[in-house]
Structures are given as C-alpha cells and as structure tokens.
Amino acid sequence: MDRAPYASDPARSRGREFVEDRLGPRGPRSEFQRDRDRVLHSIAFRRLAGKTQVFIAPDGDHYRVRLTHSLEVAQIGRVMARALGLDEDLTEALCLAHDIGHPPFGHPGEEALSAALQARGGFDHNEQCLRTLMRLDSPYCGHSGLNLSWETLEGLAKHNGPVKRPGWALEDLDAAFPLDLARQPSLEAQVAALADDIAYDNHDIDDGLRAGFLDLDQLIQLDFLAEQWRAVEARFHGASHAALLRELVRGQIGLMVNDAIVTTRAKLEGISSVEEVRAAPEAFAAFSPAMAEQERALKRFMYANLYHHDRQKQTAERARSVIAKLFAAYHQDTKLLPESWRLALPDREPVRSRHIADFIAGMTDYYAIARYREVFGTVPKGLSNV
Structure with a gap:
C-alpha cells in the first residue's frame, strides 16, 4: 500500500541524537527499520521475557510475559498501520519497545521504586523506557544508548499522549534531545498505543481464564x-x-x-501531512464512541x-516488599551491588539513588528473586499465584 500523506517518512526523519559513521555492511534499511532492529537485538528487549505481564513469576509456561505481550502488540499495530497507509516499521519499533521501562513484577515493582525515589523525583516506567534506550543499554561504539531516531523516541515519550509535565528522567533526556513533548505524537505512535490497549484488554482475559481468576x-x-x-x-x-x-x-x-x-x-x-497530525488538539487514532x-x-x-483480585493483591504486596527491601539493602550497603554497578555509582544524591533504581528496574522477576536470596539468605514466598 502507498504511504499516506500523514504517515511518517524515514527519508525525512529529524535524525538521531548522535551523528553516526555509516561505513560497514549494514544493509539497505530505512531509518525506522534500523530502529526496529536495534530494539529487537537489545538486551533490554530480551529481558522482557522474564518480566511480569499480569501474573508474577508464573509457574506455567503458557502465560504471557512482557515479551510475548509486546510481540502481540506489534502484530496488531502492523495490521492497523498497513490498513491506514502508515510506516509499519516505525509502528513495529514503537510496539516492541513500549514496555522496556517496566521493572520486575510489573506495577507493584514500579510502585516500590516510585516510593523509594519519592524524595528524589520518583520513578515512571514510561520515562524509564526512554532512559534505558537513550542512556543505559549501550552496545555501540561511540555513543550511549541505542541512538534511535527522533520519531521513535518521540513516539515512546508520548505513548500516553502529549506530556505537559515531564518527570526528571524525561526532562533530562528532552533537554539533551528535544522531543516536542507538548504536541501530539505521530499517527504511528497513536496506533501503537491503541494496539497496546487492544492486546492487553483481550489477552489478559485469555490469561485470566486460563488461571481460573x-x-x-x-x-x-x-x-x-x-x-x-x-x-x-x-x-x-x-x-x-x-x-x-x-x-x-x-x-x-x-x-x-x-x-x-x-x-x-x-x-x-482532509489531513495531508504529519505536521497537521502533530498540531491537532487531540489524537486521530481512536475507537468509535460505542466501542x-x-x-x-x-x-x-x-x-x-x-x-x-484478592489473590493478585496479596501477591502484589509481597512483590512490592521484595523490591523495597532490595533498594534499601543496596542503598545501605553498596558493596552488595555487582562490581560494574558499584564502580559506576555516583557519590551524591539524587543520582546515587537513581543509579540503584536503574539496576533494579532492569532485573527480570527471577533475577530479582535470586538477588533477594543472595542478599537476605531466604527465598521470598508467595510470589507466584498461578
């Protein structure tokens, strides 16, 4: 299908934060294809295989995790992007990357980190996604992060729409590479957000039925x-x-x-450009009023x-406790941190606490449990309810 006039065009990308030397056999890919591939090959993406979607550290192997959820979102997003004449590669990159900022144990883990950082700016998984992709996951020579295109970073920053009051993490990143936070995101980003809703609304039903909840x-x-x-x-x-x-x-x-x-x-x-999409007072990608x-x-x-559900709430409270205790232990005795994280630990606040939170946020469920056992000598009980 031909590209619609309101679709993002990789040939007109606003570029990347760091200029790259493109010498070498990298293949004939568009800027957005490169972004999709960088996300797909990243360590942060692979870790989604061990992170909670609905059920924490499930014993069964049929339940969705953040990785399988992200793949399902990408499938739905590509279908919608193709039907609307949008850039499928940008849509897919956004769908695959949108949950990378989630800590172990999902929202309970996020709540624990947010409480631990309450006096230091808090924690937000959406902003942590950008922080991970732009600063923490750094596999390339010559620059930090994955150095994704402006359009991909913009779409991830605005996964829930324009951002009027960014937190410290997004504010710092936006200062380094402005993402036009107050305006609407691209249609590809809007479609990715809808695809996320469609996927978890319905696939969580499937998992809930399977678990008997x-x-x-x-x-x-x-x-x-x-x-x-x-x-x-x-x-x-x-x-x-x-x-x-x-x-x-x-x-x-x-x-x-x-x-x-x-x-x-x-x-x-009547919409004929990406600029009109970004200048609109509300998103174009939407359900009908009835839907x-x-x-x-x-x-x-x-x-x-x-x-x-009562069983979910009980498990969530135990998960929050695990993350809260890990943060407190690392903050009190930094020798407990792995050597690479300890050597890079800042000596002042708030960046010291944020560094510890970065380490914990990158953990999978099972790695967090293993680190808890290492620090406290016991295995946390009752973290899996299916």
Missing part, C-alpha cells in the same frame, strides 16, 4: 461480550468450551481493530475481577 459467567455480564459469545456458539456449534473461549477473545480483538481502523480513517479525511465505551467497561471489569 475469570470465568464465562463473569464475562457475559458485559452485554457486548454476551452477544459475542452467542455468535461464537452459533458459528462453532460442537466445539470445545476452551476453543470457544479462545474464539471469543480473537473475535473481540478483530472487532476492536476493525472499529479503530474505520474510525481513524474517517477522522483523517470506546465498551473498552472502558471492559477495563473496569478487568480491574474489578482480575487486576484487583
């Missing part, structure tokens, strides 16, 4: 899911209950994707029945 009777309390369930039963009469549930989830994803494509395409009528209300209802349902 959700059941069909709960799901069909939502009228639109009840309607979909009746349609699935009629279409696949005689199929197993498990297969029908999976079909329900797949069908809901399809409905949301198609609705977003149709709605976004209609809102883009948006269904999506909000689904989120409310998931918080009430899965994310805030």
Whole structure:
C-alpha cells in the first residue's frame, strides 16, 4: 500500500541524537527499520521475557510475559498501520519497545521504586523506557544508548499522549534531545498505543481464564461480550468450551481493530501531512464512541475481577516488599551491588539513588528473586499465584 500523506517518512526523519559513521555492511534499511532492529537485538528487549505481564513469576509456561505481550502488540499495530497507509516499521519499533521501562513484577515493582525515589523525583516506567534506550543499554561504539531516531523516541515519550509535565528522567533526556513533548505524537505512535490497549484488554482475559481468576459467567455480564459469545456458539456449534473461549477473545480483538481502523480513517479525511497530525488538539487514532465505551467497561471489569483480585493483591504486596527491601539493602550497603554497578555509582544524591533504581528496574522477576536470596539468605514466598 502507498504511504499516506500523514504517515511518517524515514527519508525525512529529524535524525538521531548522535551523528553516526555509516561505513560497514549494514544493509539497505530505512531509518525506522534500523530502529526496529536495534530494539529487537537489545538486551533490554530480551529481558522482557522474564518480566511480569499480569501474573508474577508464573509457574506455567503458557502465560504471557512482557515479551510475548509486546510481540502481540506489534502484530496488531502492523495490521492497523498497513490498513491506514502508515510506516509499519516505525509502528513495529514503537510496539516492541513500549514496555522496556517496566521493572520486575510489573506495577507493584514500579510502585516500590516510585516510593523509594519519592524524595528524589520518583520513578515512571514510561520515562524509564526512554532512559534505558537513550542512556543505559549501550552496545555501540561511540555513543550511549541505542541512538534511535527522533520519531521513535518521540513516539515512546508520548505513548500516553502529549506530556505537559515531564518527570526528571524525561526532562533530562528532552533537554539533551528535544522531543516536542507538548504536541501530539505521530499517527504511528497513536496506533501503537491503541494496539497496546487492544492486546492487553483481550489477552489478559485469555490469561485470566486460563488461571481460573475469570470465568464465562463473569464475562457475559458485559452485554457486548454476551452477544459475542452467542455468535461464537452459533458459528462453532460442537466445539470445545476452551476453543470457544479462545474464539471469543480473537473475535473481540478483530472487532476492536476493525472499529479503530474505520474510525481513524474517517477522522483523517482532509489531513495531508504529519505536521497537521502533530498540531491537532487531540489524537486521530481512536475507537468509535460505542466501542470506546465498551473498552472502558471492559477495563473496569478487568480491574474489578482480575487486576484487583484478592489473590493478585496479596501477591502484589509481597512483590512490592521484595523490591523495597532490595533498594534499601543496596542503598545501605553498596558493596552488595555487582562490581560494574558499584564502580559506576555516583557519590551524591539524587543520582546515587537513581543509579540503584536503574539496576533494579532492569532485573527480570527471577533475577530479582535470586538477588533477594543472595542478599537476605531466604527465598521470598508467595510470589507466584498461578
């Protein structure tokens, strides 16, 4: 499909923070393809295989983790980008990278780090994503970070829309490489954000059903899911209950994707440039009003029945305790840090505490558990509830 006039063009990229020497056999790739590949080959991306999506340190190997979630977001994002004539490679890079800033144990881990850094600027996983990609994960000669293009960094910074009050991490990075934070992100970034919502809204249902935290009777309390369930039963009469549930989830994803494509395409009528997209008062990529209300209802349902389930809350509290105790131990006795992190430790605050938080934020669930055992001599109990 031809590139739409409002799509990001890699040939017109605003460039990279650090000028690069392009000598050597790197292949005929666009700037956004290079970004996608740099993310895909990064250590930070690989660590997502060991980080919580919904269930902390799950014993079962069928549950999603941050890595599989990110791959599913990328699949949905590419479908939408292709249908809308956007740059698929930029969309994919954003989808793959969007969760790289998450610490171990997901949101409970983030809450623990935010509390530990409360007097030192706090912690935000979205800003930590930029910090990781621009400063911490540095596999290349001649510059820090992955040195991604302006468009990829801008899209990640604005994953939740324009940023009016950046935290310390994003403020520092924006000062070094301004990302036009107050304006709308590209359509590729807007699509990536929608793809993220679609993926976790529905795939978390799948995992919740598998774990026994959700059941069909709960799901069909939502009228639109009840309607979909009746349609699935009629279409696949005689199929197993498990297969029908999976079909329900797949069908809901399809409905949301198609609705977003149709709605976004209609809102883009008359738009002829990326500049118009960025100058708009609101995002163009969106659900229809009816689907948006269904999506909000689904989120409310998931918080009430899965994310805030009593067993989930108990596990989350134990996870917060693990991260809080690790931070306190490293802060009190820096000899506990690995040598490379200890040698690079600043001698003043707040950067000293932020350095320790960087180390912890990069951990996988299982590495955090191993470090806890190393520091305290015991294995934290009750961190896996599935």
